[in-house]
Amino acid sequence: MADHATSSLPGDRGYLSEQGWRSWALTMDHKRIGVMYIWTTLGFFVVAGILALLLRLKLLVPGPALFSDHTYNVLFTMHGAMIIFLFIIPAIPSALGNFFIPLLIGCRDVAFPRLNLFSYWIFVAGILVTVGTLVAPMDTGWTFYTPYSTRTSAAVTSLSFGLFLIGMSSILTGLNFIVTIHTMRAPGMSWYRMPLFIWAMYATSVIQVLSTPVIGITFLLLAAERVFGIGIFDPAKGGDPLLFQHFFWFYSHPVVYVMILPAMGIVSEVVPVFARKPIFGYKAIAYSALAIAFIGFLVWGHHMFVSGMSTISGVIFSFLTFFVAVPTGIKIFNWIATLYKGSISFDSPMLYALSFIFLFIIGGLTGLFLGSLATDVHVHDTYFLVAHFHYTMMGGTVMGLFAGLHYWFPKMTGRMFNETWAKNAWWLVVAGFNITFFPMFILGMQGMPRRYAEYPAKYQPLNVVATVGSWFLALGVIIMFANFVRSLRNGEPAPDNPWRGLTLEWQTSSPPPEENFHEIPTVTDWPYGYGNRNEASRDH
Amino acid sequence: MAAYKIYFVAWSTLLVLTAVTVAVSYLNLGLWNASVALAIASLKAGLVALYFMHLRHEIKLVLGFAVFPFLILGLILVGTLIDAIYRF
Numbered sequence: 119m120a121d122h123a124t125s126s127l128p129g130d131r132g133y134l135s136e137q138g139w140r141s142w143a144l145t146m147d148h149k150r151i152g153v154m155y156i157w158t159t160l161g162f163f164v165v166a167g168i169l170a171l172l173l174r175l176k177l178l179v180p181g182p183a184l185f186s187d188h189t190y191n192v193l194f195t196m197h198g199a200m201i202i203f204l205f206i207i208p209a210i211p212s213a214l215g216n217f218f219i220p221l222l223i224g225c226r227d228v229a230f231p232r233l234n235l236f237s238y239w240i241f242v243a244g245i246l247v248t249v250g251t252l253v254a255p256m257d258t259g260w261t262f263y264t265p266y267s268t269r270t271s272a273a274v275t276s277l278s279f280g281l282f283l284i285g286m287s288s289i290l291t292g293l294n295f296i297v298t299i300h301t302m303r304a305p306g307m308s309w310y311r312m313p314l315f316i317w318a319m320y321a322t323s324v325i326q327v328l329s330t331p332v333i334g335i336t337f338l339l340l341a342a343e344r345v346f347g348i349g350i351f352d353p354a355k356g357g358d359p360l361l362f363q364h365f366f367w368f369y370s371h372p373v374v375y376v377m378i379l380p381a382m383g384i385v386s387e388v389v390p391v392f393a394r395k396p397i398f399g400y401k402a403i404a405y406s407a408l409a410i411a412f413i414g415f416l417v418w419g420h421h422m423f424v425s426g427m428s429t430i431s432g433v434i435f436s437f438l439t440f441f442v443a444v445p446t447g448i449k450i451f452n453w454i455a456t457l458y459k460g461s462i463s464f465d466s467p468m469l470y471a472l473s474f475i476f477l478f479i480i481g482g483l484t485g486l487f488l489g490s491l492a493t494d495v496h497v498h499d500t501y502f503l504v505a506h507f508h509y510t511m512m513g514g515t516v517m518g519l520f521a522g523l524h525y526w527f528p529k530m531t532g533r534m535f536n537e538t539w540a541k542n543a544w545w546l547v548v549a550g551f552n553i554t555f556f557p558m559f560i561l562g563m564q565g566m567p568r569r570y571a572e573y574p575a576k577y578q579p580l581n582v583v584a585t586v587g588s589w590f591l592a593l594g595v596i597i598m599f600a601n602f603v604r605s606l607r608n609g610e611p612a613p614d615n616p617w618r619g620l621t622l623e624w625q626t627s628s629p630p631p632e633e634n635f636h637e638i639p640t641v642t643d644w645p646y647g648y649g650n651r652n653e654a655s656r657d658h
Numbered sequence: 659m660a661a662y663k664i665y666f667v668a669w670s671t672l673l674v675l676t677a678v679t680v681a682v683s684y685l686n687l688g689l690w691n692a693s694v695a696l697a698i699a700s701l702k703a704g705l706v707a708l709y710f711m712h713l714r715h716e717i718k719l720v721l722g723f724a725v726f727p728f729l730i731l732g733l734i735l736v737g738t739l740i741d742a743i744y745r746f
Contacts (some may be wrong), residue, residue: 300719328726328727329730330732332734358742360745364737364738368737415733418737419741426745426746427741427745429744430740431741434740435737
């Protein structure tokens with residue numbers, strides 16, 4: 119790939135030069151919008167994380183403790199709804215996606231910068247309505263299953279409106295990215311020269327655009343039922359409560375791939391850089407992202423095996439679910455093959471990327487237990503499911519996000535973080551995560567149901583282990599964030615290309631100038647030519 | 659004027675179809691009531707997409723993006739109906 123190093127002058131703050139709140143609130147710079155998404159989503163990660171710590175603290179003892187059962191229901195609803203809709207769905211696509219798609223494909227901004235800013239602000243509007251409603255309080259669980267959600271006195275209608283707005287933001291962002299990737303790639307960047315993060319974001323955007331309208335319509339129907347009494351989901355009015363679950367999971371299953379695919383994209387970027395080897399199976403990884411996106415639309419019924427769905431549907435959905443494991447396995451094998459005989463350095467981004475691979479294998483394989491009909495009947499709605507979901511989402515997506523944050527922190531801020539503290543935090547995060555969630559697999563197999571405020575005393579020992587693990591996890595996250603915040607002001611100035619990456623974002627200054635590149639780069643090769651002679655002579 | 663002719667034709671067709679919808683609503687076709695109303699509505703939506711939203715003159719890629727969601731719609735209908743029909 120052509121070299122377009124544009125060393126910045128010392129003290130040049132690039133896109134961060136302009137100051138004052140207007141320079142942020144009215145910006146159309148994709149990088150600044152990305153940064154606003156990062157602060158917003160990480161803010162909710164912290165809030166929802168604190169709620170999770172409270173829930174774990176209560177579960178330290180089997181009986182009543184700390185707060186009432188109703189409060190427990192409200193807290194787990196808030197934890198789930200915030201972490202899903204306000205953190206994990208937008209965390210990588212809207213935040214890192216916004217910042218890095220134009221940089222990675224070598225253009226000056228996204229296709230519709232004004233629409234991008236609009237997406238951010240309707241996201242904020244959606245947050246205000248949603249959070250206002252959640253603290254109202256809401257006790258339906260984050261899935262808002264009917265008929266309870268049509269009958270509860272909680273403000274489901276306004277919550278629906280808030281989530282509708284957030285969904286709108288998600289659709290517009292996805293649309294923006296699709297058009298950007300189609301039309302704005304740098305000269306010479308053919309589809310097969312695109313970084314794999316871009317392939318992942320493309321697949322993600324397609325899911326966002328196609329599936330989000332379904333949940334929007336579902337929330338409107340739910341609101342119509344509650345406000346106008348039209349019988350859609352409530353059997354008392356002639357509706358079908360399973361229809362809600364069909365609609366809900368038709369969105370919410372594909373959307374777990376909105377959460378995981380971008381993280382897989384980050385891993386595909388980080389692994390070759392730190393293994394100093396070309397990515398193995400580029401096309402297989404690229405197409406498996408699209409395959410996951412497509413198959414993800416065919417498997418929603420596996421959430422409903424014990425909901426009273428017809429047996430034939432159960433068999434079909436169970437069968438189809440196993441197909442998702444194939445492209446996922448392809449990715450994992452390709453990453454491992456990339457590592458094989460590489461010259462691996464264990465810097466913090468790589469540590470998180472490797473943890474992703476390790477933890478996501480556990481999360482993914484336990485998904486097959488849940489996807490097969492017979493075992494699902496046993497473990498459905500137990501802590502097994504909680505463990506599976508947190509292994510995929512926290513062990514997967516969040517580890518991918520942390521890998522991305524460490525990998526791109528020098529580029530985004532122009533500062534280096536403290537590597538020693540980053541590694542210390544990594545030990546705590548990964549150890550704490552496993553201590554917290556692995557016991558839940560066992561608890562689930564033993565039959566401990568999820569979402570219950572109290573439990574029989576025989577489950578206490580493992581619950582104590584899980585709760586203590588959550589403290590280690592929290593300490594690790596606190597150290598990581600403290601390291602970031604400290605480095606924002608006091609970190610060493612970052613070189614343009616600290617990890618010796620070949621993708622285009624490393625060919626511009628750190629932080630990048632306002633329109634990314636002083637001169638739009640011309641691409642002559644794919645970005646994974648690590649380990650050859652040309653690469654060894656590169657200036658960094 | 660000539661450039662706008664097609665829009666007037668499309669618009670007039672939409673008006674005619676609206677009249678047909680109203681007229682049909684006075685007939686009792688039993689089970690076919692909903693089907694006929696939906697068919698006319700789909701026809702109208704098709705006209706809007708093809709002419710007013712310029713889909714007819716777009717490149718194949720854009721056309722593909724417009725058609726693909728119907729596949730997704732088909733999926734949700736089939737998946738849900740398989741459950742609803744075989745449930746007991």
